[in-house]
Amino acid sequence: MGKGDDLIARRAAITPRGIPMVTSATVASAHGATLVDLDGRELLDFASGIGVMNVGHCQPSVIEAIREQATKCLHVGIHVATYEPYIALCEKLAELLPHGDQTKVMLVNSGAEAVENAVKIARQATNRPAVICYTEGFHGRTLMAMSLTSKYGYKIGCGPYAPEVYRLPFPNHYRYGDGMSEAAFVERELGRFSDSLVNSVAAEQVAAVLLEPVQGEGGFIPVPPAYLRGLRKLCDEHGILMILDEVQSGFCRTGEWGAFQRYDVVPDISTWAKAMGGGLPIGAVVGKADVMDGARPGTIGGTYGGNPVACAASLETIRLMEELQLGPRATVIGQRITDRLLALQKRFPSWVGDVRGLGAMVGVELIESGDLHKPATELTADILQGCASRGLVILGAGIYGNVIRFLTPLVITDEQLDHGLDILTEEFVKAVERR
Numbered sequence: 001m002g003k004g005d006d007l008i009a010r011r012a013a014i015t016p017r018g019i020p021m022v023t024s025a026t027v028a029s030a031h032g033a034t035l036v037d038l039d040g041r042e043l044l045d046f047a048s049g050i051g052v053m054n055v056g057h058c059q060p061s062v063i064e065a066i067r068e069q070a071t072k073c074l075h076v077g078i079h080v081a082t083y084e085p086y087i088a089l090c091e092k093l094a095e096l097l098p099h100g101d102q103t104k105v106m107l108v109n110s111g112a113e114a115v116e117n118a119v120k121i122a123r124q125a126t127n128r129p130a131v132i133c134y135t136e137g138f139h140g141r142t143l144m145a146m147s148l149t150s151k152y153g154y155k156i157g158c159g160p161y162a163p164e165v166y167r168l169p170f171p172n173h174y175r176y177g178d179g180m181s182e183a184a185f186v187e188r189e190l191g192r193f194s195d196s197l198v199n200s201v202a203a204e205q206v207a208a209v210l211l212e213p214v215q216g217e218g219g220f221i222p223v224p225p226a227y228l229r230g231l232r233k234l235c236d237e238h239g240i241l242m243i244l245d246e247v248q249s250g251f252c253r254t255g256e257w258g259a260f261q262r263y264d265v266v267p268d269i270s271t272w273a274k275a276m277g278g279g280l281p282i283g284a285v286v287g288k289a290d291v292m293d294g295a296r297p298g299t300i301g302g303t304y305g306g307n308p309v310a311c312a313a314s315l316e317t318i319r320l321m322e323e324l325q326l327g328p329r330a331t332v333i334g335q336r337i338t339d340r341l342l343a344l345q346k347r348f349p350s351w352v353g354d355v356r357g358l359g360a361m362v363g364v365e366l367i368e369s370g371d372l373h374k375p376a377t378e379l380t381a382d383i384l385q386g387c388a389s390r391g392l393v394i395l396g397a398g399i400y401g402n403v404i405r406f407l408t409p410l411v412i413t414d415e416q417l418d419h420g421l422d423i424l425t426e427e428f429v430k431a432v433e434r435r
């Protein structure tokens with residue numbers, strides 16, 4: 001038994017089984033797009049700690065920023081005293097992610113916490129209770145976030161869930177398109193949204209509609225641009241706030257700071273976490289100033305939100321993203337991955353159902369016998385297992401676990417990327433040939 005196996009056995013003995021363990025990899029250290037496991041084996045990281053390490057593992061300048069801040073002040077709490085890194089980070093986020101004429105920002109510790117606060121702010125700003133969300137959506141594991149999350153596997157037995165949550169089918173043209181053109185499909189789905197304001201919940205009761213511009217856990221599904229634009233109009237007509245959850249799609253992943261900038265649609269509120277901290281836990285709620293100020297003093301915040309060390313890490317992470325031009329790089333990475341996946345689709349059209357994404361947030365959905373209603377869940381697991389055995393850390397997604405998602409660090413070299421894609425292609429071919 002290696003050191004890695006030993007650690008996994010200790011994990012099984014001491015941690016509850018409810019915490020997901022989606023790969024059997026262990027890690028002792030990491031740099032760039034490389035992980036080194038407990039037995040000294042180098043692994044190639046196509047997961048980035050679930051979309052966190054966009055700037056790569058252990059960037060020296062991020063470590064230095066952390067070290068420097070840690071020597072000055074580890075914690076004081078923004079309720080207690082005002083410190084520069086918190087304010088500087090809020091100012092930077094407002095500059096990069098403007099929400100209309102005046103933007104305000106609050107800092108939190110995680111994606112779920114950002115979602116919780118976004119909903120609290122929207123409710124207070126509108127004086128309305130309800131939130132509309134979507135199937136296949138994932139928003140985190142706290143009570144409100146979990147209530148807004150779709151897939152039962154993430155929440156079974158954890159109810160009762162928060163009330164006043166209404167759910168519509170996500171406008172996934174591939175899955176729900178019924179052979180319609182995207183334009184006709186979008187029209188139908190926007191009609192469904194309008195109908196829901198008549199037969200599910202009155203518009204005057206709806207504080208906000210919440211969605212991921214590119215669904216993450218749901219299977220890397222970009223919302224059709226015309227749908228988001230149409231939804232924006234409907235929100236304005238009905239006084240409903242639009243909350244975009246950019247926790248997974250944010251910070252250069254889709255080619256811009258936020259996916260909303262790729263759509264040219266401005267949300268009223270947006271939620272951020274993951275990549276913004278460069279590995280430290282930090283998140284943000286960004287929104288139009290008048291909406292953000294709808295929250296009464298004392299109703300939002302927390303002891304640790306915007307911890308000074310996490311703020312320093314985030315500021316340096318963002319500076320590095322600018323210096324390394326990771327937005328444009330994401331577009332190049334995404335194209336390189338997409339080209340390879342489309343070649344696989346051409347070769348195995350009955351197994352490769354859909355190749356899709358935005359920037360470097362790319363997913364491939366695997367199906368059986370060319371039937372999109374037959375998810376190839378086992379094949380996907382087989383391929384992921386094959387990749388893991390060859391040192392490629394890569395994750396699945398999708399409600400049926402039949403999507404392979406690409407979340408490489410955006411500092412990955414072309415050579416590393418091609419090497420990982422070679423492994424994936426070979427394992428895909430082997431797994432298909434076994435059937």
Ligand SMILES: Cc1ncc(COP(=O)(O)O)c(C=O)c1O
Nearest residue numbers: 110111112138139140216247248
């Ligand atoms: C879109 C989205 N929202 C919210 C969350 C929850 O974030 P966290 O795990 O930091 O609470 C996630 C996590 O994967 C996510 O992908």
